[in-house]
Amino acid sequence: MMIREPLIFDISGTEKKAFSMPELDVPERKDLLKDIPSREEIEDFPQISEIEIVRHFTRLSKTNYCIDEGFYPLGSCTMKYNPKVNEKVAALDGFTSSHPYAALDVNQGNLEVLKTTEKLLQEITGMDAFTLQPSAGAQGESVGMMLIRACLEDRGDPRKIVLIPDSAHGTNPSSAHICGYQVQEVKSNESGTIDVDDLVKMLSEEVAAVMITNPNTLGVFENDIKRIADIVHAKGGFVYMDGANMNALLGICRPGDMGADVIHLNLHKTFSTPHGGGGPGSGPVGVKKKLEPYLPVPLIEQNEGIYSFNYERPKSIGRVRAFYGNFLVVVKALAYILSLGAEGLKEVSEIAVLNANYIRKKLEGIYHLKYSTPALHECVFSDKFQKKYGVQNLDIAKRLIDLNIHPPTMSFPLIVHGALMIEPTETESKRDLDMFINAMQQIAEEAREDPKILKSAPHKSYVRRLDETYAARNPILRWQPTQE
Amino acid sequence: MYPEDYYYTKDHEWIKIEGNKATVGVTDFAQKQMGDVVYVELPEIGTKLKFHKSFGVIESVKAVSDVYAPVSGEVTEVNEDLNDAPEILNEDPHKKGWVIKLNIEDKAELEELMSLSDYEKFLEGLED
Numbered sequence: 342m343m344i345r346e347p348l349i350f351d352i353s354g355t356e357k358k359a360f361s362m363p364e365l366d367v368p369e370r371k372d373l374l375k376d377i378p379s380r381e382e383i384e385d386f387p388q389i390s391e392i393e394i395v396r397h398f399t400r401l402s403k404t405n406y407c408i409d410e411g412f413y414p415l416g417s418c419t420m421k422y423n424p425k426v427n428e429k430v431a432a433l434d435g436f437t438s439s440h441p442y443a444a445l446d447v448n449q450g451n452l453e454v455l456k457t458t459e460k461l462l463q464e465i466t467g468m469d470a471f472t473l474q475p476s477a478g479a480q481g482e483s484v485g486m487m488l489i490r491a492c493l494e495d496r497g498d499p500r501k502i503v504l505i506p507d508s509a510h511g512t513n514p515s516s517a518h519i520c521g522y523q524v525q526e527v528k529s530n531e532s533g534t535i536d537v538d539d540l541v542k543m544l545s546e547e548v549a550a551v552m553i554t555n556p557n558t559l560g561v562f563e564n565d566i567k568r569i570a571d572i573v574h575a576k577g578g579f580v581y582m583d584g585a586n587m588n589a590l591l592g593i594c595r596p597g598d599m600g601a602d603v604i605h606l607n608l609h610k611t612f613s614t615p616h617g618g619g620g621p622g623s624g625p626v627g628v629k630k631k632l633e634p635y636l637p638v639p640l641i642e643q644n645e646g647i648y649s650f651n652y653e654r655p656k657s658i659g660r661v662r663a664f665y666g667n668f669l670v671v672v673k674a675l676a677y678i679l680s681l682g683a684e685g686l687k688e689v690s691e692i693a694v695l696n697a698n699y700i701r702k703k704l705e706g707i708y709h710l711k712y713s714t715p716a717l718h719e720c721v722f723s724d725k726f727q728k729k730y731g732v733q734n735l736d737i738a739k740r741l742i743d744l745n746i747h748p749p750t751m752s753f754p755l756i757v758h759g760a761l762m763i764e765p766t767e768t769e770s771k772r773d774l775d776m777f778i779n780a781m782q783q784i785a786e787e788a789r790e791d792p793k794i795l796k797s798a799p800h801k802s803y804v805r806r807l808d809e810t811y812a813a814r815n816p817i818l819r820w821q822p823t824q825e
Numbered sequence: 826m827y828p829e830d831y832y833y834t835k836d837h838e839w840i841k842i843e844g845n846k847a848t849v850g851v852t853d854f855a856q857k858q859m860g861d862v863v864y865v866e867l868p869e870i871g872t873k874l875k876f877h878k879s880f881g882v883i884e885s886v887k888a889v890s891d892v893y894a895p896v897s898g899e900v901t902e903v904n905e906d907l908n909d910a911p912e913i914l915n916e917d918p919h920k921k922g923w924v925i926k927l928n929i930e931d932k933a934e935l936e937e938l939m940s941l942s943d944y945e946k947f948l949e950g951l952e953d
Contacts, residue, residue, distance in 0.1 A: 813863035
């Protein structure tokens with residue numbers, strides 16, 4: 342058991358500094374900074390020495406859990422292991438020492454990286470053009486919806502409604518809403534896929550787009566995708582495909598061939614950049630020809646071996662990100678794609694699907710599976726069998742922490758009550774999958790024999806069960822001095 | 826558990842009707858499914874609600890859920906107590922945890938609602 346690390350505010354002293362600046366040898370111009378809050382004016386700003394700050398954060402970092410430490414089956418998040426060689430490539434001097442304001446003729450190599458990545462993503466997804474600007478998946482979604490809006494308005498046919506299945510990613514409705522659309526939910530059928538009849542009833546000349554996550558959040562592939570796309574297109578609408586689950590499809594099938602007009606990818610999920618700590622991520626958006634004129638500026642062009650930025654795009658929705666996105670994330674993705682090659686990428690998806698189905702088969706009957714439809718890269722169980730012992734998905738998740746495993750995604754998708762959404766990814770060995778399966782079996786047995794151990798879990802972690810409800814009802818968003 | 830004189834919807838709202846006025850809340854089943862409620866987004870008084878359209882949002886530790894208007898009408902009162910104590914929606918969903926009061930616009934829409942016995946049958950059908 343570790344000693345509880347105090348807050349940095351509580352170890353603060355007076356007149357302490359971690360670093361002292363050399364004495365000024367030019368006139369002081371504080372007046373230039375008068376509108377910017379400076380350290381002296383922040384009440385109770387912590388004052389600690391260098392060794393205290395180093396120890397504080399080192400100790401805190403030891404309480405963290407990461408993919409380098411153990412299994413991380415957080416469904417929908419694709420917490421795969423990211424080869425360290427990609428980091429090495431992204432850390433090459435030529436990349437880290439370059440600057441986006443440097444002249445284009447010294448940045449040709451960087452532009453080549455970007456253009457090459459765009460072309461490879463086009464080949465992988467079957468889309469006609471890409472922008473690498475969006476910083477993450479949710480920004481990619483809203484850029485994609487902005488492109489659809491721009492195209493419809495250009496046609497003089499602005500529409501109002503976006504249809505989204507109840508098995509889509511949770512960010513889809515908010516992205517559509519942010520772009521000014523009314524969101525209507527399409528129900529799933531018994532196999533956990535889109536109810537095409539329901540969709541047809543909801544379609545009208547007012548529907549701008551249908552946003553489809555494929556495979557959906559149950560891990561189930563939408564078999565009717567091509568037919569759905571044809572129906573939507575016939576009504577003049579667009580098909581947005583959330584490509585966050587692309588890890589199930591690499592080298593096997595392509596959104597562009599399924600009828601998607603616009604997609605986003607998460608380089609930080611599928612194409613190997615560490616994530617989960619708040620970024621940086623990258624959410625490239627790919628489009629078919631009809632949406633290409635609206636892509637954000639600038640676009641990268643190549644003429645006679647020379648790369649340049651093209652800003653002369655009158656129909657463009659404009660810039661969506663400073664410079665050209667999170668460049669070094671793109672470098673890592675390129676390194677990953679080139680090192681695996683076409684066959685390697687296909688194997689990624691094959692093994693991701695195999696691993697998820699291995700877990701699914703082994704835990705079937707021990708945990709409830711609401712949908713028996715074959716799934717791809719993830720599987721969604723529920724706590725239905727354990728509920729009769731008073732055990733909920735939260736208790737199962739917390740107990741996994743004791744067994745040194747990161748909990749799966751919980752209570753999502755909403756169509757499975759008490760959901761436990763498990764995505765092992767392709768990078769886990771059979772040994773680690775078996776360890777997880779054993780842990781889940783042990784927990785199911787504990788639910789029957791000794792549910793108290795689950796209700797009070799975790800027992801071995803840095804902090805025990807936290808009162809999430811109290812925290813959400815009484816949020817304290819910044820440190821406040823204790824009242825004497 | 827569920828009051829006999831209320832009407833119910835498939836989205837698990839209840840409505841208590843007194844003449845042209847109605848009180849609307851969410852059912853015990855709904856609050857159990859959502860888990861601990863942490864925030865309720867209420868409409869403004871005077872908002873005109875449309876049949877089956879969302880008029881508010883309930884946020885729990887597990888999910889964010891829309892609340893739908895069981896009938897069309899104008900909001901006359903909202904339960905301000907939910908701002909400071911959203912937990913009353915869990916503790917007493919059918920009485921103190923009411924969400925809004927409204928003036929009913931079209932009584933014909935009441936035909937779409939379920940009686941208690943219909944709602945109980947509906948709940949039995951929702952195995953998962």
